Amino acid sequence: MGRGVEWAVHSCVNMSWTPPGEAVNSARLAELYKLPAAYLNKQLQALVRAGILTSVSGPRGGFRLARRPESITVLDVVLAVEGPEPAFRCEGILGVVPDADREENFVRTCLISQTMRQAELAWRQALARQTIAGVAGSMERRFPGDRDKTVRHLAAGPP
Template identity: 45%
Template sequence: MKLSEGVEAAIHSVTILASLGPGETMPAAAFADAYEISASYLLKHLKVLVADGLLESVSGPQGGYRLARAAEKITLLDVVLAIEGRQPAFRCTEIRQRGPVRLPAEVYAKPCQINAAMLKAERAYRAALAETSIADIAADFSAEADPRAVAAACAFAEQNKRPQGRSKNTQAKGEKA
C-alpha cells in the first residue's frame, strides 16, 4: 500500500502541533519550509484536517493551526483517513466475472476470496493505526530519537509557535476571520 506524501506531512505537522502550549498556534508556512514542500500543497491537507475536526485554524497575526483535541485523542488512523479518505485501499471490481473465462452469475455467489483477504488485511492495518495516538508518537520520539533531533524539533517549535489566538469558531462577533 502506498500512502501519499500528504499523509507523512500531515502526521509530522500534527505531531509538532502536539508540542504547543494551550492556545498556541503554528503557521502552515513554517511546516512547508521545514519539510521543503509547497505551502499550497500542505495547506490543502491542513484544511482537510480542520474539516475533519483534528485541527483548528486561527486567523489573524497570531494565527496558524493547533490541535482541535488532545493529542491522546488523535490517532494515526484519524490522520490517514482524513487525508486519504475512508474507502478501503483495495476495491474489488469483480474482474473475475469478465473476459473469456466468464461464467454464469450463480457461479460467483460466494464472495471473492481475494477481496475477503484484502479487506481482512485492511482491518488489521486500520486497527494498528487506531492503536497509536499522536501523543504516543511524540512520546516515543522524545524518548528514543537522537537527542540532536529532539533538540532541533523543540527549537523549531519554539521558534515558530505563536502565542494564544482565537479560533475561527471562537472569534468575537463582528471580528473578521
C-alpha cells in the first residue's frame, strides 16, 4: 500500500474537524505534514473522483468532505487511492509445474491463493468497520490538543 493512503486518511480526519462548509487548502495541509503538495493534491483528487471529497474553487477554495465522516470508511479511502484490485494476485504458477493438470483453475484451488484471499477479506472487513469519524474520535481522545492545533493551522489560509 502506498503512502498516499496514510496521507489521504489523515487529510480526511483533518477535514472532519473543520467547521461545516469550510474548505481546506491543500497547500496548507501539505505544509502541516511536510508533504509534497502536488503529490498530496493527486491523492485528494482521487478522493474527489470517489465521492469522498468535493473540490471548491476560488480564493477560499480547497477540499472538504462530500459526506458525513460517519459514512466514510477507511476502506473507502484505501480503495479511492489504491484502486479496487486485490493486493494479492495469484498467477496460477502451479499450472506450469511438471505433470500439472492444465484444466485446473489454480487461482481458485491453490491453498496459497485461498489463504491470501481470506486474509485480504479480513483486512477489508476490518477497514470497512472503521469510519473517519471513529478514527477522528480516537485521535481526539489520545491527543486532546491536536484537533484545535490542526484546525488553527488549516484556518490560517494559504501558506
